[in-house]
Amino acid sequence: MSITYINDLRNGLRELLKSDKTVYLIGEDIGDPYGGAFKVTKGLSLEYPNNIIQTPMSEQGFTGMGIGMALNGLKPIVEIMFGDFITLTIDQIINHLAKFYEVYQIDISFVLRTPSGGFRGYGPTHSQSLERLFFGIPGITVIAPSIINSPGKMITKSVYCNRPIIFIENKLDYSKVLLPTNKLINDICFINPIDSVQNFPMHKITIPEMQPEATIITYGGMVPACMKVQEELLMEEEISTEIITISNLTDIDFTSLLNSIESRKVITIEESWEKFGWGSYITSKLTQSKPFEHTSNIGAKNCYIPAAKELEDYVLPTTKTIYKRILEEIK
């Protein structure tokens, strides 16, 4: 049974609304008939009108409002229309939510979900992957599903883990079909969870019966691109790689991660800027525990995200640029 990422996510939200009257969706334009800028919530306001709160354009205000609701035991899921606009919520998230959770020690169910990323020609203020702004902030957990996790299940887990969650979706992923685990995909690879005990698992995408020459570590919207690169490297160069995808971007189990790396070369890939990026933290932590033959970090060039296709493809890590970089680095 194949299902798209957006439908799976919507199903997850629908299940939450159905089974738990304390769940509320809050955000701009999320009601019907519009159903949200990316249509994630389409139909839900017709089914659960009392639990959908359509807001004016007041991101600071309604994020804070959601936090207030959460303080009194409700379970708000706040949608920020574009990931770029989380800048407006940052004071509420860092100086209020995280402090209530850590300093005031209040268990709180609060999820802020937002679509991140570029490749759609939306230009400098509608294409960024700004989840990086929350990396390393104590009290904040950043979760990013990909096409190999069920975003619907992950949003449910996020709601019930009683701590502040920033939930990062990727615009390009919405229309993609979710991939099954433990099954041969495209006659090439298998996807297996690394540590199924965790709420937010890591997965490994491996090419059977071949020793990987490099390990690619990535998350979210970069997973499909990395899989494409994995396929091309195999077909064109007979190079085998393994991909490790991480869904909890900030509370990483480095022991499991280390144990599951089977090559001597680690390359991280993220859509956001490589400079001071997520990947550099990962490889830094890994190499503090164990020497590798090679580590590197691939991400966007240190530049705004331009609109024109040729420019955007020049700045963001595309399949082509990732392929080229990996080839250069492991040859």
Added chain:
Amino acid sequence: MKNKNNIYKSLYLIRSFEQTLETYFSKGQIRGTTHGCIGQEVIAVAAINNINIEQDWITSNHRCHGHFLAITNDPLVLAAEIMGKNIGVLNGRGASQHIRLKHFLTNGITGGMIPIACGLALSKKLKNEPGIVLAFLGDGAMNEGYVMESLNLASIYHVPILFLLENNMYAMSTRSANVTAGNYQKRIDSYDIPYFETKDNDYFTIKKTFQEAYKFVKSQTKPAFMECKTFRFCGHSKSDKKEYMSQQEIQKWNLEDPLLKIRKDISEEEAIKIEEEVKTIVKEAFQTASSSSPPDPTIILKHVAN
């Protein structure tokens, strides 16, 4: 008259607490910072005495000692918190402006608690819970985008919130009149929120108007806004010498000390008795706090992920 004695006692507790705190700070016996509310005590006590403490939520700001003491009458846990002691309300994690006790929450970002207060009020409405949210704010906060967004949100969602503006006319050293367009009443009117006002920093006037505003919010399940003109007799924070205020202004307000007004209605003998009693309580609270143990660093590990 018994009632007036009790009111004076609550007011004097706050005053005495803030004065003692200033002394400790000036002697370098406390780290960090603090914001006193000397001159504004009547607002805290008049409001808190007239809410339902079991049902209502209260959000506050950096200038929160008066609110806290009006709720708890407990100078020890507050003094200990400010001194960073384990018996403090939050074991010293937050100090002067980061306090939480049950339904009372403060924070150090001006205006930032206001949307949260709206969310609390909305949650009460959605859950069909009795009670309202009392949200304290200052005139400086009135120019934060947070507050403007929140006034609109509170109004469109009809949430039971009472915004209580303690207008001491200054935001730190900035005279609010110099940086504020229009006036607060016009702003509030434009959001279709009923506006209540007191001008004389008097306990009984504030109490009466507060009761009306409170009753409106509770009975209508709608927001209301109340502005209390007041004056801060102390500096903005611990070492502020108020160089930005004119002597004339300070003297004018000093003549109208709201505590002296109530004191006049109590016999001198009784007033002195109350003052001595409160001073002893406060002194002992500070001494006990001061000699108590600091927190063990492991307490911060609760709710801290890797």
